[in-house]
Amino acid sequence: MARRAQPVTLIQATGGVFILLVVLAILGPLIAVMLRAETVGRLSDADWAAIEFTIIQASLSALVSCLAAIPVARALARRRFWGRSALVALMGAPFILPVIVAVLGLLAIFGRSGWLNIGLAAIGLGGVEIYGLFGVVLAHVFLNLPLATRLILQSWLSLPAERIRLAHSLNFTDTDMRRHFERPLLAATLPGAFMVIFLICTTSFAVALTLGGGPRATTIELAIYQAFRFEFDLGRAAMLGMVQVAICLAAGGLAWIFAARGGFGGGLDRPAMAWPGDTFRSRLVDRSALGVAAAFLLLPLVAVTAEGVGAIAGLPNSTWVAAVRSIAVALGSTALSVALALPIALFIAARAARAGLEGVGLLSIAVSPLVIGTGLFLIVFPIANPVSLSLPITGLVNALVALPFLLRALIPAVEQAEATQGRLADALGITGLARLRFAILPRLHRPLGFGAGLAAAFSMGDLGVIALFSAPGQETLPLEMYRLFGSYRTNDAQGAAVLLMALSLGLFWLFDRGGRVNAEA
Amino acid sequence: MLKLEGVQVTQGAFTLNTDLAITDGARVALMGISGSGKSTLLNVISGFIWPDAGRVVIDDQNVSRAKVASRPLSILFQDGNLFPHLSVFDNVALGISPSLRLSTEDQERVDDALTRVGLAGFGARKPADLSGGQRSRVALARMLLRGKPLCLLDEPFSALDPGLRREMLELMRALCEDNSLTLIMATHDLRDAEQLCDHLLLLQDGGVVLNEVLADAIDRAPDALRPWM
Numbered sequence: 067m068a069r070r071a072q073p074v075t076l077i078q079a080t081g082g083v084f085i086l087l088v089v090l091a092i093l094g095p096l097i098a099v100m101l102r103a104e105t106v107g108r109l110s111d112a113d114w115a116a117i118e119f120t121i122i123q124a125s126l127s128a129l130v131s132c133l134a135a136i137p138v139a140r141a142l143a144r145r146r147f148w149g150r151s152a153l154v155a156l157m158g159a160p161f162i163l164p165v166i167v168a169v170l171g172l173l174a175i176f177g178r179s180g181w182l183n184i185g186l187a188a189i190g191l192g193g194v195e196i197y198g199l200f201g202v203v204l205a206h207v208f209l210n211l212p213l214a215t216r217l218i219l220q221s222w223l224s225l226p227a228e229r230i231r232l233a234h235s236l237n238f239t240d241t242d243m244r245r246h247f248e249r250p251l252l253a254a255t256l257p258g259a260f261m262v263i264f265l266i267c268t269t270s271f272a273v274a275l276t277l278g279g280g281p282r283a284t285t286i287e288l289a290i291y292q293a294f295r296f297e298f299d300l301g302r303a304a305m306l307g308m309v310q311v312a313i314c315l316a317a318g319g320l321a322w323i324f325a326a327r328g329g330f331g332g333g334l335d336r337p338a339m340a341w342p343g344d345t346f347r348s349r350l351v352d353r354s355a356l357g358v359a360a361a362f363l364l365l366p367l368v369a370v371t372a373e374g375v376g377a378i379a380g381l382p383n384s385t386w387v388a389a390v391r392s393i394a395v396a397l398g399s400t401a402l403s404v405a406l407a408l409p410i411a412l413f414i415a416a417r418a419a420r421a422g423l424e425g426v427g428l429l430s431i432a433v434s435p436l437v438i439g440t441g442l443f444l445i446v447f448p449i450a451n452p453v454s455l456s457l458p459i460t461g462l463v464n465a466l467v468a469l470p471f472l473l474r475a476l477i478p479a480v481e482q483a484e485a486t487q488g489r490l491a492d493a494l495g496i497t498g499l500a501r502l503r504f505a506i507l508p509r510l511h512r513p514l515g516f517g518a519g520l521a522a523a524f525s526m527g528d529l530g531v532i533a534l535f536s537a538p539g540q541e542t543l544p545l546e547m548y549r550l551f552g553s554y555r556t557n558d559a560q561g562a563a564v565l566l567m568a569l570s571l572g573l574f575w576l577f578d579r580g581g582r583v584n585a586e587a
Numbered sequence: 588m589l590k591l592e593g594v595q596v597t598q599g600a601f602t603l604n605t606d607l608a609i610t611d612g613a614r615v616a617l618m619g620i621s622g623s624g625k626s627t628l629l630n631v632i633s634g635f636i637w638p639d640a641g642r643v644v645i646d647d648q649n650v651s652r653a654k655v656a657s658r659p660l661s662i663l664f665q666d667g668n669l670f671p672h673l674s675v676f677d678n679v680a681l682g683i684s685p686s687l688r689l690s691t692e693d694q695e696r697v698d699d700a701l702t703r704v705g706l707a708g709f710g711a712r713k714p715a716d717l718s719g720g721q722r723s724r725v726a727l728a729r730m731l732l733r734g735k736p737l738c739l740l741d742e743p744f745s746a747l748d749p750g751l752r753r754e755m756l757e758l759m760r761a762l763c764e765d766n767s768l769t770l771i772m773a774t775h776d777l778r779d780a781e782q783l784c785d786h787l788l789l790l791q792d793g794g795v796v797l798n799e800v801l802a803d804a805i806d807r808a809p810d811a812l813r814p815w816m
Contacts, residue, residue, distance in 0.1 A: 486667050489635065493664075494733075495656025496685040504681070508672040 075498055081413025084406050091466060092433055095441020096311065102444050103304035115281060116289040117309060123199060123278075123285065124267035124317075127206030128260045134207065135214035135259075136252070138359045141352035142215070143222040144341040153356070154219075156363060157212040161520060162574045163367075164527025165272040166544050167563045169205055170551065171366025172196070172277075174373060174560070176204065181369060201277035202285075206270060210263045212363065217259040221251045233342050240343040247341075261321035268313055269434040272529040276548065286310045287436050294440060294534055304444070307437040314434060370563050377561025385562050388546035389569065391457065392526055395542060396573060399461040399468070399525040400518050406465065407472035407517065412506070414473070415480035435463050439531035456535035460542065463531045468521035475513035475520075483509035515581015519574035526570045543569070589632065589737060589769065593641035596627055603627045603793040609786070611736070614763055614770040616780030616801060618815065619790035625773040628790065629739050632771070633662045645737065656685075660737035661730040665745065668726035669714040675701070675725050676710035682732035700728040704758065720751040724758070731762060738763070740772040744779070756783045777815040781805070787812075 109117075142154060160168070175181050176196045183193035196204065225247065233243065274285040284292070286306055293303040442459050446452040452459070483506045491497075491505040529544035536545055543566050551559035589609040596603040603624045609615055617625050630636040632643060634655040643651045650658050669678045680689055680697045689697070701707055704724040714722055723744060730738060740759075744752045760783050763770050771788070774780055780787065780801060787804045789797035789811055796811050797804060808816060 487670060489664065490667060490670070492635070492655045493633065493662045494681050494685055494729075495654075496681060497656075500686040504670055504673060504687075508670070 075501070077409055077498070077502060078413045078416050081409035081411070084410050085413065088406060088410070088466065088469065091462070092438060095438045095445060096433065098441040098444040099304045099307040099311075099437060102300055103308045104301040108302070108305065109309075112281060112284070113289060113306065113309075116284045116286050116306070117313075119199070119278075119283060120268055120285045120287075120313065123202045123206070123283075124264045126199075126203045127210065127267045128263040130203060130207050131210040131214045131263050132256055132260050134211055134359075135218050137351060137355035138211070139215045139218035139222060140248070141355045142219050142338065144338055144344075145352055145356070146338045146340075147356075150338065153360060156360070157216050157219075159363075160209050160212050162523035162527075162570055163209075164523075164529070164544055164563075164566050164570050165205075165209065165270070166276065166529050166547055167370065167527065167567045167570075168208055168366065169273060169276045170374075170547075170560060170563045171370040172201070172205055172208060174369035175366050176201070181365075197277055198280070198283045202273055202283060205273040205277055206263075206267045208363065208366065209270075209273075210266060211359070213266075214259050214263060215359075217262075218252065218255055221255045222248075225251075227339060230339055230341060236342075238342040240345065240348055243341055243343055258321065258324035261317060261324050265314065265317040265321050268317060269310070269436075271434075271436055271533075272544075272548075275529070275533065276551070286313070287434060290436050290440060291534060294443075300440075300444065303440050307434075307440050310434050310437055367567075370560055371567070373557070374560030374562075374564035377557045378565055381558060381561050381565070384541070385543070385546050385550070385558070385565070388541045388543045389565060391541070392543040392566075393569065393573075395457055395461045395464070396522045396526040398458075399464040400522040400577070402461065402465040403468045403472055403521040404514065404518050407469055407476055408510075408514075410469075411473055411476035411480050412502075415477050415484060435467055435528075435530045436534065438463050438466070439534045443535065453535055453537045453540070456532060456537070456540050457542075459535060460528070460532045461525065464525035464528055465521070467528075468517075468524050471520045471524075472514075472517035475517035476510060479510050479513040480506060511581045513581070515578050518581075519577035522577055523570040523574040526573055527566060588644075588646060590644040591631070591641065592644060594631060594638045594643065595640040596631055596636060596638050598627065601627070601793060603631070605793075605795050607788065607795055607798055609769065609771065609788075611769050612767055613786050614760075614784040615772070615786040615788050616777075616784035617771055617773040617788045617790070618775070618777070618780065620814070623790040624793040625790055626741060627793075629662070629741050629771070629773060633660060633739055634658050658737075659735050660739055661733050661735045662739040663723075663726055663730065663741065663743040665742045668743070669722055671714050673713075674710060675706065675712050675714065675717070678714070678725055679710075679729045679732060682729035696732060697728075700732045701725075703731065703762075704728045719747050720755060723747065723755055727755075727758065727762065731766070734766075736767075736769055738768050738770045740770065742773050742775065745775065752779065753782065759783055775815075777805075777812075 142150065173180060173196065176194060177183070178193065178196070180196075186193055194200070229247075233247070236242075238246070268285075269287060270285075271287040271291070274283075274288040275291065278284060278288055286309055290303050290306045290310065293299045293306060439459065442463070443452045446455060446459070487505040487509065488501075491501045496504060527544055528542075529548060532540075532542050532545050533548070536542075541549065543562065547559050547562040547566060550556075550562055588611055591605050591607050594603070594605050601622070601624070605628065617628065619625050627636065631638055634643075634650070634653060638651060641651075642649050645659055655662075669675075670681075673681075676697055677687060679700055680687055680693070682700075683689065683693050683696065698707070698710065701710060704727050706721060706724050706728065709717070709721070709725075714725070717725070726743070744755045747755060756779060759770075762768065763783075770784070772780070772784060785801055787797060787799060787801045788795060789804075791811065797809065804812060805816075
């Protein structure tokens with residue numbers, strides 16, 4: 067086989083070194099946790115209950131998200147209607163929506179004095195109780211239904227238009243469509259989607275913190291937090307961390323096997339195409355699915371905005387300070403993430419090392435930020451006061467978690483740039499920094515802006531590691547919001563939620579927009 | 588003198604197997620149906636592909652494993668010869684300095700090269716603002732500036748309409764003669780070949796089936812050349 071001339075450049079070598087650093091930054095804390103962990107024999111009944119609850123809620127969340135996504139994706143795939151592209155865009159929003167804002171929104175609808183319970187009481191029915199399993203699953207479905215919808219929609223939209231025209235000409239009915247089109251594609255997509263959502267839900271912390279709790283609704287992540295924060299039992303926290311890692315690795319391994327790829331971008335903008343076998347019933351089903359999904363995804367955000375917007379002006383000073391702190395952490399974390407991602411993307415793209423990409427991506431999805439946080443605490447504890455480093459450590463962990471999103475956006479773009487402009491640069495002897503500047507970077511503005519936007523929004527809204535470490539006077543905005551909410555200052559919390567949502571979406575918009583403006587030709 | 592000695596390249600089911608020599612100053616038309624190995628041959632000469640066996644020798648130097656940019660040649664691709672985000676001036680200037688560090692004298696040379704291809708005053712424009720023919724001229728100007736003795740053209744004008752193509756071939760011919768360049772041009776059009784080239788290299792299934800003076804080949808019109816007559 068002929069080899070392509072492929073000179074190793076300094077920048078790519080840097081990328082290789084950065085990969086090692088990232089692996090170290092993830093494995094180091096894991097090893098620290100492992101060394102500190104007590105034997106599994108010490109798992110108490112409460113710990114077993116947490117393990118059980120974690121698996122049950124994650125399975126239910128993944129199952130409901132996937133099943134509910136099918137009618138929504140089907141309607142989006144075969145209906146053209148006003149606002150369709152807005153709805154598809156909305157399906158991407160939960161990536162950048164702070165989890166705690168979503169929780170507050172759901173409380174405004176499903177909470178004790180939420181719209182739903184007020185309505186139910188008015189017609190003389192008993193209310194729903196959001197705290198516990200129901201609330202945790204509800205919030206996870208709210209956050210992951212869009213992801214499942216996008217994954218399914220993507221596979222259905224990948225159907226060649228000719229094949230749908232063929233189905234029309236063969237006079238397919240709804241049932242035929244299901245048998246020949248829907249089921250084979252669902253069989254290929256759903257297992258991967260289920261595993262990815264299951265994985266996300268096992269490591270979800272903020273939802274369990276706010277809507278779970280108590281002996282019957284504590285996840286492992288929450289148990290780690292409690293062992294750490296309330297009992298300061300590092301051995302137990304580390305042991306639970308090991309359990310969490312084991313579950314993540316098992317789920318991550320399965321997700322790898324079923325590999326649900328993509329989920330953003332790629333082909334979702336394709337216009338819908340009518341399917342054959344359209345009946346009054348199918349139109350009704352599609353419209354209901356779209357209506358219910360849109361209401362379910364939009365109403366909580368509308369509610370929290372409506373109730374919180376008036377409270378912004380009266381927010382306490384500490385909230386504004388926390389907002390500034392959060393912006394600083396988000397910007398630092400984004401800068402670190404981008405600085406790591408660019409050389410790594412160049413390194414991986416040059417080697418066409420797909421497995422490397424998937425590996426890095428999965429490693430940081432499968433490792434719980436809370437476990438990394440615990441490990442970092444164990445490493446830093448003997449040397450310095452970890453609490454005084456809470457903000458830098460939060461930024462670091464957020465950067466690691468955001469890295470796979472950036473790499474997924476960057477690597478295909480680098481490969482594209484290499485394919486179109488790399489050859490020309492080789493022919494002209496443009497090497498090193500000049501090659502990066504003239505041939506590669508101009509092609510990366512868009513994915514860089516998009517990826518940096520995701521990283522910034524994620525870091526801005528994250529309530530995870532910071533909850534482990536923070537001391538008074540170190541709160542980020544999500545944590546401040548959680549404190550307000552925990553001390554029953556609901557209206558202030560809603561005001562903070564609107565502020566947090568605006569800042570997260572605003573940061574995403576700024577970076578994404580910046581990338582688009584700079585992208586030429 | 589360019590020599591391929593026992594060069595062998597395997598790509599999947601396809602194998603290129605050639606021995607050939609091209610004298611300095613020759614203008615060679617490289618022909619053959621799609622999949623006969625034209626692009627692979629150009630890639631081996633330019634260094635994008637390293638041969639599995641055999642040697643690529645240019646002016647008695649074995650360059651089989653040399654980097655693309657260190658070989659004494661310039662290459663014009665079918666498309667994508669310009670960086671779309673750089674100005675015409677910068678695109679040409681890359682032929683002098685890959686990092687775009689230019690002396691005042693260098694800048695004059697860029698302007699001269701643009702003038703020679705009939706694009707004086709176009710320096711500030713972006714490739715997107717040019718016609719296809721003008722873009723080809725920009726690439727030619729850069730080729731001139733690089734001053735390499737061997738030029739490889741991979742169907743560079745095939746997207747232009749016939750009149751414009753004729754014009755570019757004429758310009759290319761003049762540039763070759765003025766600067767005593769050696770040229771190898773992959774093409775699908777025998778008339779293009781006749782207009783610019785004096786030699787014919789015909790490939791079939793990865794091997795050379797004809798390598799002689801173009802006019803003679805056309806006179807004798809062997810079976811292998813029929814499809815293009």
